[in-house]
Amino acid sequence: DSGVTQTPKHLITATGQRVTLRCSPRSGDLSVYWYQQSLDQGLQFLIQYYNGEERAKGNILERFSAQQFPDLHSELNLSSLELGDSALYFCASSVGAGSTGELFFGEGSRLTVL
């Protein structure tokens, strides 16, 4: 158990819809990262938040947005969903914004868009 909690674990929705994925980081971790893993692909970095502020942005689509709340949990919002958005979405956390690089991952949220 990494200490990172993601909900929901599974989500099935239709094209054009909007979903919200939630992540609670490990106790004491200030950074939250979102990664996307499409079928048989590596993990693609989407976005990082550190203590409520956006820290780094990767290949995140304009239809996607995220935020980190004062209690440090984070939400990833995916809108106008397309079939290609079907993927595993991982949240990870770390203590600082830049340390030894080790991230602690949640179990992921599997999104299926039909």
Place this chain on the structure above:
Amino acid sequence: DQQVKQNSPSLSVQEGRISILNCDYTNSMFDYFLWYKKYPAEGPTFLISISSIKDKNEDGRFTVFLNKSAKHLSLHIVPSQPGDSAVYFCAARRSAGNMLTFGGGTRLMVKP
């Protein structure tokens, strides 16, 4: 632009033998490299890391080697055990920030 590449999608090894997983990178700004292991239905878990100022780091059965001139790193598992069967991801970090760039993963199967 794949800055971190794992060219072998899968590897099969006999129990007790050595497993060698390879990773190549292109960005010379990477200063820290990590290996993560992922079992089905679980998130990736950290395995071992190496700083760019070193060429080897060992932790029990796991050793990571870094060849900066070749921009290549490898993970050696000796001896391999069936429980090591998983997908292994190589990841690299740039000195600014903590964002990791991951390779595509190598599925290791250790046969009893």
